[in-house]
Amino acid sequence: MKAKTLRGNSPNEIETAFSEAIADGFKPTLAIVFLSIAQDREAICGLLEKHNIDIFGSTTAGEFIDGEIGEESVAIMLLDIDHKYYKLTHLETGNSQTIDLAKSIGKLGLETFSNPAFIVASGGISTDGEMIVRGIEEVVGSKVTIFGGLAGDDFKMSGTYVFTNGNYSINGLVVIILDEDHIQVKGLATSGWEPVGTIRTITKSEGNVVYTIDDQPALDVVIKYMGVNKNLDEWKDVIINVGSEFPMQLQREGSEPVIRAPLFANKEDRSLVCAGSVPQGSKVRFSLPPDDSVIDKVVSECETVKTNEIPEADAMIMFSCKARHLSLGPMVSEEIDQVKNVWDAPLIGFFSYGEMGKATKGKHEFHNNTCSLVVLSEKQ
Known part of the structure; x- marks a missing residue:
């Protein structure tokens, strides 16, 4: 599995960066798109859809590739992952409760793969993220792998959205279900508070x-x-x-x-x-709030994950709380850079309103004010 990242401040800049990314023959199947609520989601998705690329997208409170943090911009990760190893789905909230949507996703995961992992983005400003984790767990089991985040809206607190092909404003869930028999999905969630x-x-x-x-x-x-x-x-x-x-x-x-x-x-x-x-x-x-020592703690925990669980990475996704960004200030760029350097693989992320991931001494669950990192590696 190969990954490339790109960033821009307009659909035109994204189109130029995308053309450069595929100029060597790279043929991505899946795009992870994190963008500001101010950006034209439909235009960005239209560019990717012309190339038959599946889209997992979320609005943000700031987006980044590596340590480059954008404001009101677009960050994209392109992956050439085999279609057999993932399934992309979305569910609109409507009259359904979040936990019921999550149960449906858990059921779909078990119907698709014998060993599913879930990467989730949730729209809706008042969504209870705990219900996402609980619903999937009730169906799949307490040892299930779940990473993800609640969408942002540049801290306007007026409306957050997730999106995918043909559906650009979802107050529900967008999910990548991965086959853990073929794709390693590891990571950690840590705060420092x-x-x-x-x-x-x-x-x-x-x-x-x-x-x-x-x-x-x-x-x-x-x-x-x-x-x-x-x-x-x-x-x-x-x-x-x-x-x-x-x-x-x-x-x-x-x-x-x-x-x-x-x-x-x-x-x-x-x-x-x-x-x-x-x-x-x-x-x-x-x-x-944490001080600058928290970065050393996060990097040390990442190195432990690398040593014990996943020595090589094809791609990394980070869901980092917006409140953490406000508290750490410029230090958050250093944290992102140092985490990337642990595996030296392409990284994309956004500042979220809540995070899902595995605590260092626990299971996968829902967090606030946390940095949640997911590391992907295709099994050989």
């Missing part, structure tokens, strides 16, 4: 909506925790700051904490909508 302060209790929640923390309105608790007196007209800035600098760590028995960050707040009932489920009764702690 450190817990701080006292343990608090989620006293009222439903799914991914948190109403009260310690019997106080959730929005009031996070504003107080930040130690500032914010005017309610600035509530969006409050959520951005909490999500990027003080996310909640959901404490769990027998496994590492999982991070949950607010995506937005309801000023009327003063609730918080998170990207993943926060069960009522959960114990949580707020977090402090």
